[in-house]
Amino acid sequence: MTTAPEPLSADACLEALARLLAEQLNAARQGDLGRVDRLAKQVDGRLADARRAGMTLSEADRDRLLDLHGRVRLTLAQQKDDVARQWNQVRQGKRGLGAYAASSEDPQA
Numbered sequence: 001m002t003t004a005p006e007p008l009s010a011d012a013c014l015e016a017l018a019r020l021l022a023e024q025l026n027a028a029r030q031g032d033l034g035r036v037d038r039l040a041k042q043v044d045g046r047l048a049d050a051r052r053a054g055m056t057l058s059e060a061d062r063d064r065l066l067d068l069h070g071r072v073r074l075t076l077a078q079q080k081d082d083v084a085r086q087w088n089q090v091r092q093g094k095r096g097l098g099a100y101a102a103s104s105e106d107p108q109a
Contacts (some may be wrong), residue, residue, distance in 0.1 A: 010056075013049070013050050013053075013055060014057065017043060017047070017065055018065060020042050020043045021039075021065065021069055021072060023035075024039040024043065025068060025072045025075060
């Protein structure tokens with residue numbers, strides 16, 4: 001028979017959240033969006049557990065977690081911008097190739 005894991009202490013929960021957010025930040029920096037998503041679900045679950053337990057955070061702990069979360073969001077936003085820039089380069093390249101192909105087929109060119 002399996003037993004449910006014991007609830008984490010407030011300190012252990014805080015450390016678990018910080019560790020998960022740090023892992024999420026590393027995954028975001030590596031472009032591993034699947035892992036970012038899986039870790040986000042773990043963070044959400046841990047936060048729900050903390051809320052159910054009535055856990056409160058000191059202002060410093062809250063700021064620490066918000067800082068990590070903000071860095072994850074910033075990293076993902078930067079990657080989104082990079083992908084958009086790369087898509088624009090691909091579109092421009094396709095237009096250039098299309099124009100070149102059209103001009104090489106034109107007998108008057």
